[in-house]
Amino acid sequence: MAWGSVASVTDAPLPIAFARHLARDRRRSAHTVRAYQATAERLLAFLRLHWGGPVAAGDLSRLSQADLRAFLAARRETGLGNASTARELSAVRALMAFAGAPPPRVSGPRVKKGVPRPIAPAEAVALAEEVSEDAREPWIGARDWAVLLLLYGAGLRIGEAMALTGAALPVGDTLRVTGKRAKMRVVPLLPAVRDAIQAYAAACPYHLSGDAPLFRGAKGGPLSPAIIRRSVRAARVRLGLSDRTTPHALRHSFATHLLGRGADLRALQELLGHASLASTQIYTAVDAAHLLDVYRNAHPRA
Template identity: 50%
Template sequence: MTDHPGISAAARAAMADWLAQMKALDGASPATLEAYAGDVGRWLAFMAGHHGGGQGLAALASTSRSDLRAFMAHEQGRGVGARSLARRLSAVKSFTRWIADRSDTDATALLATRAPRHRPKLPRPLTQEGARAVLDEVATDAREDWIGARDMAVVTLLYGCGLRISEALGLTGADHPLPEVMRIIGKGGKERLVPVLPAARAAVARYAALCPFEISRDGALFRGARGGALSPRLVQLAMEKARARLGLPATATPHALRHSFATHLLSAGGDLRAIQELLGHSSLSTTQAYTAVDAARLAEVYARAHPRA
C-alpha cells in the first residue's frame, strides 16, 4: 500500500482488515492476497486522484458505476488486458461489498457492473509421444546421475499425477516412499487425494536411493546440488534443455505436463468431475477448458485427414 499515495487512513485500515478476513475465513493464498491488495490499492489510488482526495468508507461503498467504468478505462489505457481487468473488478467488488456490509450502504449499482469479456487462453498440452519423450530426455543432460534421477522424478509426478510444480517440490521426506494414494494440499489449502502410478513411485524411489543428502521427515524431498530445497527454476531449466533437444515448442513447460495429464485422461474417456478432483480445481468451469483442447485437437486431426481441395 505504500506505493499508492493519496489513500485515506480509513481506507488503508479497511483494506488490511478485509485481507485479514480473506486469509482467515476464506483461506486465500499469499499470492491471491498480494494480487488483491495490488488491485484494490490501484482502485483506491485512482479514486483519490479522480475525486481530488482520499475517500472515506461511506463514499467508497456508494461508488457509482461511472466511477468504476472510469477506473476500468484508465487501466485499459495503461495496457492492462481483459483477464487482469476482470480480476481487478472482482477484487474491487469484494472489497466494496465488505465495506457496504459494515456501513449499511447500498452497493448494488457497483456490484452489478460486469467485467469485460475475454477469451481464456486454452492450455497447451504436449502430445502423448511428446510427454513420454520429455520424461526420457530430461535426465540426459544432468551432470550427476542423482540429479538426472531427481529431475526425471519431478517431471514424472507432474505428468503422471497432474501435480503443480509447487506441489511436487512441497513434498517432504515424510512422503517417501510414496504411497499408492497421496494426499496433496493445493491452492488455498485445499486437500485432494491423488493416485500415484507405479512409474512415479519407482522414479522417486530411484532418486531417493541416489540422493547424496539425508532425506529427513521434515526436510524437502527434492534437493538442489548443495542440499537445499530444489528451486522450481532448476526444473524449468531442465525442461528448457530437454525441449530444445527434442525440438518441442516453448509452450512445453513443467506446467504443460499437468495440462497434458488432464487432456490425455480426457482423451482416454476420463470423467470430467473426476479430473476436476484430481487437479484440485475449485470450479468445474476451469476443468472444462480441457474439453475445448480435446475438441481442438480432434479438429486438427480431422483437417489433416480430410484436407480441403
Template identity: 50%
Template sequence: MISAALSAALAGWLDHQKALKGAAENTLKAYQTDVLGFLAFMSGHHGEAQGLGPIRTLTVSDMRAWMAHERGRGVAARSLARSLSAVKTFYGWLADREGFDPSAVLSARAPKFQKKLPRPLAPDAARAMIDTVEVQAREPWIAARDTAVVTLLYGCGLRISEALSLTGRDVPLPASLRIRGKGGKERLVPVLPAARAAVDAYLRACPYPPAADAPIFKGTRGGPLYPRAIQSVMAQARMQLGLPATATPHAMRHSFATHLLNAGGDLRAIQELLGHASLSTTQAYTAVDTARLMEVYDQAHPRA
C-alpha cells in the same frame, strides 16, 4: 495515503479472504497490491487521503480515470482485469459492512483480452520430454531427481510447487497421495507405479538422506530444490526435441489432464484430481475440441 480506518478495513477483508475463502498467500499478496494501488491512485486523483468517507462516493468517472491511468502506464488488459476483480470484491465487501451503494465501482467493465488456452504436449512428446530430461544432468542423482519431478507432473498432474513440497513423511509414496493445493485445499491423487519407481530411484541415488519435515527434492548443495531448476532443465530438453516454448513444467500438468480425458476419463473426476474449484477451469486445461466435449456430455446426458 489511506486512512487508518481504511487500512484496517483492507486488512479485515484480506483476513476474510483467507479464513472463509481459503485464498493462498500469493493470492492475498496480489489482492493487497492491487487494492492498495487503486486506493493510492484515488488519493492522488482526488488530492486527499482516502478514508471510509471519500471511498463511499467513488463515481463511474473515477473508475474510468483509474483504468485509463493503468492502461497508460502499460498495464496489460489481463492484469488490469485481475486488479479490477480484486477492487470490486473488496469494494462489495466494504459496502456490505458500511452500508453504502457500490454500484459505481461494481458496474465498471473489465477490458477484453484474448484468453490463453493451455497447450498440452502430445503423448509421445511428453514421454520424450521425460526421457530427455534424464540425460541432461552430469551427475546421476540429479538426473534421477529431475526425472522424478517431471514424472510426478505428468503422471499425477501435480503443480510444480506441489511436487517440490513433498517431504520425507510422504515417502515411500503410497498408492494415493494427499496433496495440499491452492488455498490449502486437499485432494487425493493416485500415484502411478512409474511415478513411485522414479521417486524411489531418486531417493536411492540422492546423497542427502530425506528428513521427515524437509522437502525430499534437493538442490546440488543439499538445500531445497526450486522451480527454476526444473524449468531450466525442461527448457534445455525442449530445445533438443524441437518443442515450442510452451513446453513448460505446467504443460506436463495440462498434458496429464488432456490425455486422461481423451482416454475416456470423466471431467468431474479429472477436476478432483487437479484440485480445481470450477469445472470450467478443468475444461480449459484439457484443451479438447468441441466434438469431444459434446461426446462426453452426450454420454452423461443421453437423449431420450
C-alpha cells in the same frame, strides 16, 4: 578422455567407441547409449551409400548441411515424428563432437504453433528423458525424472511437487498433495511414477527426513522450480519442441489425455485440485481443438 576426442579410444568401430564413451565418460543412461549408437550406425550406413565408399571418423568433417538434411529426410520417410527426429539430430551432433568434427548448422523440427495443445505422450517422455540424461550427476537425473513424471503422470503443479516432504516416503498407490489455499487432495500414482520417486530417494545423497523437502538441490537445499524450468527450456530446444512446452504443460497434458480417454469432469476436477469446475472445463475446449486438428489432417476432404 576429453569430450570431442577419439585419440584414446581403442580401434573399435566408431559407433562402438562412441557408445563406450557415452557410457564411461558422459555417464549417459543405457537407453541413451543404445539409441545414440543406433543413430551412429544408421548415419554411417547412409553415408556409405550417399558418398559411395567407407566412412571413417575423420570423414565426418566433410559432412555438409545437404548431407545431414538428406539423412534426416530419409529418417522422416520411415515415419519418425518431430521429437524423435530432434533426438536423432542431437545424437548426430554428439557423434560429430566425439569425432572432433564441427556439425553443420541444421535446425531441428518444431511443433506447429497455434491454439494450446497437449504434449503428445511420446514427447512428454522424450522431454523427461532428455532433462534426466543431461543432468550432471546420476542422482540429479533421477530427481528430475521423478519430478517430471509427477507433473505428467499425476497432474501436479510444479509448486506442489516442490512442497512434498520426506513424509511421502515410502510411496504407495496414492500421494497426499497440498494444493492452492492449502487444500489437500489424494492423487493415485502409476507404478512408473512410484518407481521413479523411490529410485530418486535411494540415489539422493542427502537424508530425506519426514519434515524436510523431498526434492533437493545440488547442495542439499530445497529444489527451486526455476531449476526444473531451466532444464525443460534447454531440453525442448534440443528436441525442437514448442516454446509452450513447459513444466505446467505436462499438467495440462495429463488432464487433456485423461479427458480424451473418457475421464469424468468432476473426477478430473478432484485430481487436479481445482476449486471450481469451470477451471476444469477449459480442457474440453483443448480436447475439441486437438480432435479438430486430427480430423483436418486425416480426412481426405478436409
